Amino acid sequence: MLTKRLIACFDVIDGRVTKAQQFQDNIDVAPAEDLAARLYDDQIDEIVFYDITASAEKRKIDLETVRRVARHVFVPFTVGGGIRSVDDMFEVLKAGAEKISVDSMAVRSPEIIREGADAFGRQCIVLSTQVKRVGARSGIPSGYEVFIDGAREATGLDALEWVRRGEELGAGEIVVNSIDRDGTASGYDLEVTRAVADAVNVPVIASGGAGDVGHIAAGLTDGGAQAAIVSSILYSPRFDRNLGVRELKSALVEHGVPMRPYLEST
Amino acid sequence: MIDVIDYRAGNSPSVIYALERLGLECRLVAKPDEIAESERLVLPGVGAAAATLDSLRESDLLDALTQRVQQDRVPFLGICIGLQVLFEHSEEGNTPGLGWLSGRIRRFDDGLRVPQIGWNEVRFTRSHPVTAGLPDRSHYYFVNSYYADPADPVDALGRTEYGIEFASVVARENVVATQFHAEKSGGLGLRLLAEFAAWDGRC
Numbered sequence: 401m402l403t404k405r406l407i408a409c410f411d412v413i414d415g416r417v418t419k420a421q422q423f424q425d426n427i428d429v430a431p432a433e434d435l436a437a438r439l440y441d442d443q444i445d446e447i448v449f450y451d452i453t454a455s456a457e458k459r460k461i462d463l464e465t466v467r468r469v470a471r472h473v474f475v476p477f478t479v480g481g482g483i484r485s486v487d488d489m490f491e492v493l494k495a496g497a498e499k500i501s502v503d504s505m506a507v508r509s510p511e512i513i514r515e516g517a518d519a520f521g522r523q524c525i526v527l528s529t530q531v532k533r534v535g536a537r538s539g540i541p542s543g544y545e546v547f548i549d550g551a552r553e554a555t556g557l558d559a560l561e562w563v564r565r566g567e568e569l570g571a572g573e574i575v576v577n578s579i580d581r582d583g584t585a586s587g588y589d590l591e592v593t594r595a596v597a598d599a600v601n602v603p604v605i606a607s608g609g610a611g612d613v614g615h616i617a618a619g620l621t622d623g624g625a626q627a628a629i630v631s632s633i634l635y636s637p638r639f640d641r642n643l644g645v646r647e648l649k650s651a652l653v654e655h656g657v658p659m660r661p662y663l664e665s666t
Numbered sequence: 667m668i669d670v671i672d673y674r675a676g677n678s679p680s681v682i683y684a685l686e687r688l689g690l691e692c693r694l695v696a697k698p699d700e701i702a703e704s705e706r707l708v709l710p711g712v713g714a715a716a717a718t719l720d721s722l723r724e725s726d727l728l729d730a731l732t733q734r735v736q737q738d739r740v741p742f743l744g745i746c747i748g749l750q751v752l753f754e755h756s757e758e759g760n761t762p763g764l765g766w767l768s769g770r771i772r773r774f775d776d777g778l779r780v781p782q783i784g785w786n787e788v789r790f791t792r793s794h795p796v797t798a799g800l801p802d803r804s805h806y807y808f809v810n811s812y813y814a815d816p817a818d819p820v821d822a823l824g825r826t827e828y829g830i831e832f833a834s835v836v837a838r839e840n841v842v843a844t845q846f847h848a849e850k851s852g853g854l855g856l857r858l859l860a861e862f863a864a865w866d867g868r869c
Contacts, residue, residue, distance in 0.1 A: 401786070401787060401827065402782060402784050402785070402786045402808075402828055403784060403785045403786065403805065404784070405783075405784050405785065440852075443852060443853075445784075445785060445807075470679070470680070470683055471683050471686075471687075474683075474684055474687065474849065474850060474851070474852055474853075474855060474856055475807065475850055475851075475852055476807060476809075476847075476850050477680075477850075493677065493679070494679055495679065496679045496680055496683055498677055498680060498712070498809075498847075498850065520712065520713055521712050521713030521714055521717075522781065522811070523712060523713075523781045523783065523809045523810075523811075524712060524713070572781055572783070573783060601776075601779055601780065602779065602780070602781070603779055603781070603783045603784070626779065626783070626784065627783075627784070660785040660805040661805065663852070663853055663854065
């Protein structure tokens, strides 16, 4: 049976993992390669790395940090931020990533999704979306709008229409990142996660807001997601007590979520 | 020395990093004369079977690869698309494969969420030196929209369920291949790579 995935997400600035709240006020956590090595040893299922300032600073992604992280991570590794072309994607893959995450850039130039999927396969292209509840209105029938550039810019795109388009263009996975819930530890937005999972046939990843095991379990059951992105719960200094991957997974199994079993010796 | 075949559509860096972590001597190879002298070969892969074969053909690697694996019988490990190209035919792009193994590559049913992405269980159906250190019913990382359907069931060394049961590990003589990404399957995946590195190609 295919199990559900627990994915650790890193927001990286200058080679270091940081932690934001609703896309703001990033505080420093640890060097990316150290945290990656620790979480790999703790048997995380997957790691996602966003170079969060590359896009705004109009520079290329920090390939050196990608390379250093990739050397410690023998589970899937996705990289995003500052990717503008198929050549950029190729550089990141050669640095040791398996998957490329596209977000704001894909909204501006949707063809990048098709070009990436044609060049490297659909499984390589993860469409990440920043969605916000705005209420159903003309042009936004689902009531969820897509935002870009660190949740600062509204696009006028309906979230469900955008993810369907992304799938058609060749995205192999969709990340639903709730702006309202990001860093709040109040749980994923299950309504939009479920709506996206129903709208597309590729795997869907819940993101933004996981504060406890119950939230993660809900995202993977009621939310209909195949994978859950967590960060604060694992390593945010704002949390009184962080949980290990092993603790999280055994608690998820108790909630009835199928997970990759923890190996006592590897 | 383990030679990892390098081509544009591959994920060869990840395989190199994994072999380096195990302390194994390895290098990327991209020329026919390198493959002609290879002692041990890995064909990694992501993307589509046809694109992979085209890429190998354009780099003039196919003849050298076939000679070295099918005639000289050096140990060979295919990963993901490196498994799918071994069969006679793939439904992906309706394309012929290498035909080293009999059977076809088929697409998962439309009712399933495709690609299959994630950790799924492998049940080993017989013993083999490359999988000897792996517990039965253990989990590995898969990314695939197509699966192998070997004509000879003996070629299936491991089986996995996603809608249907399919051959997730195949082996015949000096060839072994995994549908899952051994280089991205954590400690057990690394263990399989270490066993492959020590294998003499016989079973």
